[in-house]
Amino acid sequence: MTITLQLSDKTLADIARNVAKYPPEQKQSAVMAALIAAQTEVGWVSSDVINIVADILDMPAIAVDEVATFYNMYNTKPIGQFKLVICTNLPCQLTHGETAATYLKETLGIGFNETTPCGTFTLKEGECMGACGDSPVMLVNDKRMCSFMSKEKIDALLNECRAEGKVS
Numbered sequence: 001m002t003i004t005l006q007l008s009d010k011t012l013a014d015i016a017r018n019v020a021k022y023p024p025e026q027k028q029s030a031v032m033a034a035l036i037a038a039q040t041e042v043g044w045v046s047s048d049v050i051n052i053v054a055d056i057l058d059m060p061a062i063a064v065d066e067v068a069t070f071y072n073m074y075n076t077k078p079i080g081q082f083k084l085v086i087c088t089n090l091p092c093q094l095t096h097g098e099t100a101a102t103y104l105k106e107t108l109g110i111g112f113n114e115t116t117p118c119g120t121f122t123l124k125e126g127e128c129m130g131a132c133g134d135s136p137v138m139l140v141n142d143k144r145m146c147s148f149m150s151k152e153k154i155d156a157l158l159n160e161c162r163a164e165g166k167v168s
């Protein structure tokens, strides 16, 4: 196994901070936090990320990979600059969630788990975000929650992302 990736000191410190929350014999409990820290730096969970996290936590790489592929907050392949996750669980579907999802797909010209050719947007469907009363609900780059996403609000959000993407 050859690892070419080198995580930054900041990311390694973040992982170490999370590992320190658990007794040494249970440091594998930090696997989710470690994957998030590495993904924040790298953008996705590559095989190098899997192997580095496995090394740090003394876990088999396959066990780390199982965590990364089970939860949809981990990007198991490279994604666009803006990751848009729309909740498609039933409560949201019953309150215009499906309409918003269809509009996003049509507007971006991509399906779920796809990235626009320009690399700006990746669209994913997500599980309940605990804000069913605010449907349609979206999450941008795993951090920014957007509620009541009408077509107009989706248009505004996409335009904001496009503008932000151009300056960064």
Ligand code: FES
Residues within 6 Å of the ligand: 087, 088, 089, 090, 091, 092, 093, 127, 128, 129, 130, 131, 132, 133, 135, 137
């Ligand atoms: S079902 Fe969509 S936020 Fe709960």
